Amino acid sequence: MGHFDAFNNDLTKKNTFHNLNNHLNSLEDDYFYHLYLGKNQNDLKAMFGDVKFVCMGGTSKRMQKFAHYMKDLLGYRIPTGLTLNDITKITDRYSMYKVGPVLFANHGIGCPSLSILLNEIMKLLHYAGCEDLTFFRIGTCGGIGVDPGTVIITDQAVDGLLRPEYRQYILGKEKIRETQCDRQLIKDLLKISDEMQISRKFSVVNGKTLCAHDFYEGQSRIDGVFCDYTKEEKLDFLKQCYEKGVVNMEMESLCFAGMLNYAKVKFGIVCVALLNRLENDQITASHELILEYQERPFEIIGEYVRRKIMNNEE
Numbered sequence: 250m251g252h253f254d255a256f257n258n259d260l261t262k263k264n265t266f267h268n269l270n271n272h273l274n275s276l277e278d279d280y281f282y283h284l285y286l287g288k289n290q291n292d293l294k295a296m297f298g299d300v301k302f303v304c305m306g307g308t309s310k311r312m313q314k315f316a317h318y319m320k321d322l323l324g325y326r327i328p329t330g331l332t333l334n335d336i337t338k339i340t341d342r343y344s345m346y347k348v349g350p351v352l353f354a355n356h357g358i359g360c361p362s363l364s365i366l367l368n369e370i371m372k373l374l375h376y377a378g379c380e381d382l383t384f385f386r387i388g389t390c391g392g393i394g395v396d397p398g399t400v401i402i403t404d405q406a407v408d409g410l411l412r413p414e415y416r417q418y419i420l421g422k423e424k425i426r427e428t429q430c431d432r433q434l435i436k437d438l439l440k441i442s443d444e445m446q447i448s449r450k451f452s453v454v455n456g457k458t459l460c461a462h463d464f465y466e467g468q469s470r471i472d473g474v475f476c477d478y479t480k481e482e483k484l485d486f487l488k489q490c491y492e493k494g495v496v497n498m499e500m501e502s503l504c505f506a507g508m509l510n511y512a513k514v515k516f517g518i519v520c521v522a523l524l525n526r527l528e529n530d531q532i533t534a535s536h537e538l539i540l541e542y543q544e545r546p547f548e549i550i551g552e553y554v555r556r557k558i559m560n561n562e563e
């Protein structure tokens with residue numbers, strides 16, 4: 250009997266996540282410290298049992314904005330005077346919103362912060378008995394060879410050595426998890442962009458995403474506190490990346506792809522470029538323009554989610 254089967258006594262039940270931790274079965278309680286929610290403290294099935302889509306991105310304001318966008322797109326009403334509830338407002342680590350079957354949460358910056366959120370949300374959704382989940386990361390990034398404002402759908406996340414591998418060090422050993430994104434989902438998102446004639450407003454491209462563990466040296470910037478390479482060496486590396494199909498850099502795609510692939514869950518990563526790294530290191534676009542850029546992925550992912558929900562209701 251495999252690891253996964255051993256966890257589930259009811260083998261007829263569809264499983265949410267593969268490779269789930271066997272030990273969860275024998276925990277009397279499971280408290281998600283960073284969310285202030287828990288298996289025995291909350292009725293997770295009532296709160297989250299209908300979730301089908303999980304949307305994540307760095308900042309809480311972006312996720313709140315996307316939740317409102319989806320509420321309007323799906324035609325859901327909330328009573329006058331009330332606003333969407335931040336389910337995890339008691340903690341200031343993460344914010345979480347829910348609109349029908351769509352859950353929104355901000356993951357902060359970098360793989361460690363994202364990994365904590367994914368651990369706790371995935372366990373929560375498992376206890377809630379959710380099925381057929383799709384996860385999205387809706388982020389910002391530095392584009393490579395693309396105009397600022399371009400929306401980039403990740404094909405595959407790569408590390409700083411351009412390897413499509415998410416590395417975890419567990420009990421003194423290296424574990425590698427693969428980082429290819431769902432090919433059908435990428436096709437679906439590109440098709441939706443075409444059908445919506447998004448290119449009249451902004452470009453949408455797909456390619457590899459370099460996931461760095463910092464914003465400065467890790468992303469070949471020359472404006473960090475340290476830099477022992479020349480501007481020419483920086484450009485040389487960025488051009489090499491571009492030639493190998495890397496079109497953007499950010500800081501979470503490896504963990505997002507690595508963990509969700511391991512759990513065999515469908516996921517997509519869609520980020521907007523705030524600048525073209527072949528031209529600049531500093532982000533100088535106005536605050537208003539950055540806010541407008543950040544909402545561009547909403548249109549594509551929003552429409553994907555809307556169609557899935559509508560098809561299911563028919």
Ligand SMILES: O=P(O)(O)O[C@@H]1C[C@H](O)[C@@H](CO)O1
Nearest residue numbers: 306307358359388389499500
């Ligand atoms: O989703 P966000 O906009 O946080 O993604 C990128 C990668 C880092 O988290 C952050 C760096 O500015 O932006």
Ligand SMILES: O=c1cc[nH]c(=O)[nH]1
Nearest residue numbers: 389390391498499500
């Ligand atoms: O250049 C950028 C812009 C946003 N986020 C990043 O990680 N890098």
